[in-house]
Amino acid sequence: MKHHRPTTLGEFLMENQEKFPYATGELSQLLSSIRLASKVVNREINKAGLADILGLAGSENIQGENQMKLDVFANDTFIRTLRSMGEVCGVASEELDDFISFEDNIHSSSKYVVLIDPLDGSSNIDVNVSVGTIFSIYRRISEPGSPVKLEDFLQPGNAQVAAGYVVYGSSTMIVFTTGHGVNGFTLDPSIGTYCLSHPNMKIPSKGNIYSINEGNYVHFPEGVKKYIKFCQTLDLKSNRPYTSRYIGSLVCDLHRNILKGGIYIYPTGTMSPNGKLRLLYECNPLALIIEQAGGRATNGEIRILDIKPSKLHQRVPYFAGSTEMVLEAESFLVER
Numbered sequence: 536m537k538h539h540r541p542t543t544l545g546e547f548l549m550e551n552q553e554k555f556p557y558a559t560g561e562l563s564q565l566l567s568s569i570r571l572a573s574k575v576v577n578r579e580i581n582k583a584g585l586a587d588i589l590g591l592a593g594s595e596n597i598q599g600e601n602q603m604k605l606d607v608f609a610n611d612t613f614i615r616t617l618r619s620m621g622e623v624c625g626v627a628s629e630e631l632d633d634f635i636s637f638e639d640n641i642h643s644s645s646k647y648v649v650l651i652d653p654l655d656g657s658s659n660i661d662v663n664v665s666v667g668t669i670f671s672i673y674r675r676i677s678e679p680g681s682p683v684k685l686e687d688f689l690q691p692g693n694a695q696v697a698a699g700y701v702v703y704g705s706s707t708m709i710v711f712t713t714g715h716g717v718n719g720f721t722l723d724p725s726i727g728t729y730c731l732s733h734p735n736m737k738i739p740s741k742g743n744i745y746s747i748n749e750g751n752y753v754h755f756p757e758g759v760k761k762y763i764k765f766c767q768t769l770d771l772k773s774n775r776p777y778t779s780r781y782i783g784s785l786v787c788d789l790h791r792n793i794l795k796g797g798i799y800i801y802p803t804g805t806m807s808p809n810g811k812l813r814l815l816y817e818c819n820p821l822a823l824i825i826e827q828a829g830g831r832a833t834n835g836e837i838r839i840l841d842i843k844p845s846k847l848h849q850r851v852p853y854f855a856g857s858t859e860m861v862l863e864a865e866s867f868l869v870e871r
Contacts, residue, residue: 544570544709544720544729554715562672562697565622565647566711569670570729572616573701573709576609576654576668577722580703583660605660606630609653609668623647624675625683627847629816634847636683644679647672647696648687652816655700656784665704667786671820672697688847692819692840700786700821710736710790712827717793733794738830741859742796743777746788754804758835758868762800765867785812789821789855793828798856798864802835810834810852814844818853831861835868 542550548563583605610630617623618637624645627634629652637645652669659666673694675687699711707722709729719733745766752760766777780797782788788799801812812818822832822839832839832855842851854861 541730541732544731547718547720547731551713551715554713561622561646562713564620565617565649565672566697566699568616568620568622569613569649569699570709572613573668573707574722574727575612575616576605577701577703577707579605579608580660580666606654606657609657613651613653613668613670617649618642621645623649624679625649625687626651627688627815628653629813629848634683634685634688638682646674646679648675648683650688650815650820652813655786655817656782659782659784664782664784665702665787666784667703667790668701669786669817669820670699671695671815671823685847688815689844691843692814692822695819695823695840698820698823700790700824702786702790704787708732708790710793710824712824714823714827717824717828736793736828738793738825738828739796739857740829741774742792742798742857743774744780744792744795744797745777745800745860746779746781746792746797746856747800747802748781748783749779751804751806754806755802756804756868759800759802759864762864762867765863785817785821789825792856793825793830796857796860798854798860800864801853803852807850809850811850812853814839814842814849814851815847818851818855822855825855829858830856831858832856833861833865835865 552563610628614626617626621641622645624642625634625636625648627650650671654666655669656666673690674696677684677687697713702708708719710719717736719736720729721732722729792799801810803810818839825832834852835854854864
């Protein structure tokens with residue numbers, strides 16, 4: 536019996552290079568460096584229970600949140616790996632106050648900047664719940680040969696040339712898009728290689744999962760409260776009540792909903808007046824993936840990818856997932 540050999544991520548990048556913007560091989564190399572860093576981080580996560588890297592690192596990030604030790608490790612690993620390649624001229628991380636400019640000779644003519652959430656959901660590490668990495672890639676808009684500028688990072692999400700995420704779970708997956716659909720690759724730990732497992736991923740237009748931290752219910756806008764009640768109301772024709780599923784790791788919640796159909800919501804509230812999620816490090820890259828998979832992502836009114844960022848750590852409310860469900864939720868927000 537013949538066994539079909541799966542396509543590896545490296546082979547996929549080579550075979551589809553002509554579809555990538557500018558088709559020079561630079562983007563393929565950049566994605567390959569993210570692939571390498573993700574495998575290093577995955578190794579540390581898998582042995583975290585045995586090593587002295589669990590728990591808090593004793594510092595806070597720019598958001599005022601306690602940094603986990605693995606947060607710091609993941610941040611250092613991705614930045615170090617991206618710096619070692621010649622394709623990137625600067626990196627902005629959710630963990631850092633400001634962006635980093637790579638100004639040595641190897642990066643002087645580099646055309647890309649990367650924005651990254653190195654370890655999304657890291658507070659779940661101690662209880663062995665899945666976490667992830669989110670990344671976003673742009674072409675710089677400042678003059679090559681000069682130091683990278685803030686304006687290179689403050690681009691709307693519709694200017695992304697690639698975006699993706701890694702899920703470190705029962706299996707490790709990297710999912711990304713370059714604007715030509717969404718593909719998922721699962722890490723084969725026996726050979727240390729990502730293999731194509733989820734080609735041309737599509738999110739169902741309607742699902743029956745809603746994902747929101749209902750512990751914040753009293754702080755939600757009235758329209759969101761009404762939508763939650765709608766989700767919980769029996770209606771056999773509409774397959775309601777919907778099922779509530781909330782992991783607390785953004786990547787994992789959205790990954791599940793992309794595969795099964797559903798909506799993820801993190802609204803405004805008195806505890807988070809602008810929402811909690813970061814536009815540049817979380818919302819934009821995941822919005823590009825969701826749209827490329829056939830879904831919808833908005834702040835409740837405006838398409839996420841059309842928002843012009845004003846600062847590196849800007850927060851926005853987030854409604855993302857199956858198109859019909861996001862439109863449902865938005866209809867409750869506009870009610871008077």
